[in-house]
Amino acid sequence: MKKTENFFEKTYEVARLIPFGKVTSYGAIATYLGTARSARMVGWAMNKAHDLEDVPAHRVVNRKGILTGKHHFDGTNLMQQLLENEGVVVVENQIQNFDKIFWNPMDEL
DNA sequence: GGATTGACGCTCC
DNA sequence: TGGAGCGCCAATC
Numbered sequence: 001m002k003k004t005e006n007f008f009e010k011t012y013e014v015a016r017l018i019p020f021g022k023v024t025s026y027g028a029i030a031t032y033l034g035t036a037r038s039a040r041m042v043g044w045a046m047n048k049a050h051d052l053e054d055v056p057a058h059r060v061v062n063r064k065g066i067l068t069g070k071h072h073f074d075g076t077n078l079m080q081q082l083l084e085n086e087g088v089v090v091v092e093n094q095i096q097n098f099d100k101i102f103w104n105p106m107d108e109l
Numbered sequence: 110g111g112a113t114t115g116a117c118g119c120t121c122c
Numbered sequence: 123t124g125g126a127g128c129g130c131c132a133a134t135c
Binding site for chain 3: 030
């Protein structure tokens with residue numbers, strides 16, 4: 001738990017640092033954390049992060065820009081609503097212009 | 110303690 | 123070019 005605590009902490013930290021109207025991918029965070037091959041851990045961390053209200057998990061999507069985790073939110077399209085609220089265009093659970101609004105933690109951090 | 114799952118990603122066919 | 127399968131690390135059952 002101690003060792004993973006850092007992993008969680010970093011994951012949450014990065015998630016919180018995501019600028020308004022920007023999004024990132026699990027893989028990007030995983031890479032930043034040094035666990036690039038374990039993007040699943042980031043997703044899993046987000047699951048726990050969902051328990052925390054401070055982590056904008058809705059800004060984190062998979063490498064394709066698809067809102068794979070939206071099903072885990074309260075509403076069916078709550079995640080999409082949140083993103084659209086930030087100016088992010090989401091169609092069919094997929095973020096449009098993903099390349100443009102993609103926020104790379106390594107580039108900023 | 111062992112097996113399965115998971116909000117992913119990459120490689121192989 | 124498209125689809126399917128395997129691998130990762132940690133947690134839960």
